[in-house]
Amino acid sequence: MRTQVCIIGGGPAGLLLGQLCHRAGIDAIVLERRSREHVLSRIRAGVLEQGLLRLLDEAGVPTRMDRLGYPHDGTVMSFAEGEVRIDFKAHTGTSVMVYGQTEVTRDLYDARDACGAPTLHEVDEVEIVNAGFDDARGCTVRFTHEGTRKQIACDYIAGCDGFHGPSRHAIPADKRREFERVYPFGWLGILSETPPVHHELIYANSERGFALCSMRNERLSRYYVQCPMTDRVEDWSDEMFWDELRRRIPSRHADALETGPSIEKSIAPLRSFVCEPMQYGRLFLAGDAAHIVPPTGAKGLNTAASDVHYLFQGLKARYQHGDAAALHAYSETALKRVWKTQRFSWWMTKLLHQFPDTDDYERRLQVAEIEHLATIPEAQATLAINYVGLPY
Template sequence: MRTQVGIIGAGPAGLMLSHLLHLQGIESVIIESRSREEIEGTIRAGVLEQGTVDLMNATGIGERMMREGHFHRGIELRFNRKGHRINMHELTGGKNVTVYAQHEVIKDLIAARLQARGEILFNVGDVSLHDLDSSAPKIRFRKDKNGELQEIHCDFIAGCDGFHGPCRPAIPKTVRTEYQKIYPFGWLGILTEAPPSAPELVYANHERGFALLSTRSPEIQRLYIQVDPADDIANWSDDRIWTELHARLATEDDWKLIEGPIIQKGIIAMRSFVCDPMQYGRLFLAGDAAHIVPPTGAKGLNLAVADVQILARALDSFYTSGKTELLERYSATCLRRVWKAERFSWYMTSMLHRHHDHTPFEHRIQLAELDYVTSSQAASTSLAENYVGLPME
């Protein structure tokens, strides 16, 4: 099998890259270890930066998002039982964020690729990368997991296969440096059948731990509470979850949290991770294969989209002019934005979560930071411009 760009992974990064390359007249093939049903059925939250929304609309895949997404002009930071709104729309010159789940973005991208007769091979196994430091790299895999061994010959390989995929380990350990922070807490997330309790996202700092109130649809809401990442979800009855949510989101006024049946719940650990460089020979990493952020800053999907925009531009330059400058600068260009997103995600996480070893002094410092960021226009503007998305470069 021969193509110009072999893409490993059919998540947001791989699918968006294939979509962008198609619009530029560049061929690609995507291989994916999971089935289409599994990818589209894995429910994950999604807060889209203004730039991600603009790209989806500009490239013809934003129609359903514009119809079904929720467009927020601000967020609320809640502490000391009081809510404080950050008006991002006003502070950033008219930019917003859009709540539109990641799996819905994936559905839109898969539909677009299949409509354009793009090639996506699902359920592959035994993926390996070869000859990365040559001008003719190869991807080997087994179709349908246990099928015959096949090979893709390509000019470039895009590693969009997530944190646990084979692409990042294909970069020699002597070449890459990995930076990681493991947080001492996780999020217990639920989906509940209930109407919205608030018009925008609510981030709450409470002495019992962090809580987040988010919208999924007019009928389904997504909520989170900070927990021990090693805890067992079996220890958390629905009643216990609602008790914690009521306590952590409570305010001094007459605001009420609306309960409903819990239809999904689970616990996720939290980490920050960066691989440097994001390229080796003809291999280019994008999305979670190269970096992970805690979800507090709402940057994961948006960083993936930013990576592949930069990569698609570099590949277009190569195929139209033969120039390699943008490809050579790919890692440096991406990592400048990645580290800013890591900083913001770490900042939001540190400001809003209670650490088990926090002293009363450190908790008061958290509250002072929240007071400052919600009372200073300069600080509010800094939070807002990071939240809606920094410039691409």
């Protein structure tokens, strides 16, 4: 097989890049390790920045956001019984869209089906060959599909295959530097067929730990509580979860909370991670293959989208105008925004969680920071600007 761009990874980042390339007349094939059904079974958060919404529009992807999405003009942050609403509209003139990542992926799959763009599923034993040569030789991706060893010759490779995929490891260890922080707690999350407790997200800091009240739609809610990584899902009954959530959010919301049996329950570890550089010859990393943020602040998918934007602009300039300058500068350009989203996600995580070494001094600083947000409009504006998304 021969293509211009081989995209490794059929999650939202890889599928979005594939659609953008298709619309621009750039040949691209997407390879995905899992089945389509498995990809669509993964439960992920979905707070979408305006930049991602614009990319979906540019890619010509019909979505169901008019029926299933929830524009949010603000969010609530609480501390004990106190709370402050951050008004996105007032401070930035825009909002975010609450729309599940699984639904974004489904929309992207439907768009690829409609235009006949190739996506190969259940691809295994992926091997990247000659990616480090930034010259006319191009590169090759070898893989096993349907029991047969195959290969694709291509000009460029986009590694959108996540933290555990082969793309990042195709960059020699002495050519990359990795920065990582693993957090000493996780998020226990449940999905329940209950109405959301509030029409906007509630980020809660309590002496018992962090909590988040979120939603998927008017009858489907997603809730989280901070928990030790030594906990197991089996340690938490539904009743225990609801009781703990009530203790961590302001009483007026706790009193309004409607509970029900969980239809999904899991514990997610939290980590911050960045790989530098994000390119090696003709190989480019995007999304979780290059960086990870804790979910506090909702930057994971959105930062992957900004990577896709920068990479697509580089590919378009290369194929439509013969100008490879933007491709050569991809890593430097993308990393500037990546580190800004890392900073914001770290700040949100530090502000809202209880760390094992949190003492009375740290606790008072958290209180002071929340009160600062509640009383200083400029502080609210800074949070709002970062939350709705920094410009590309």
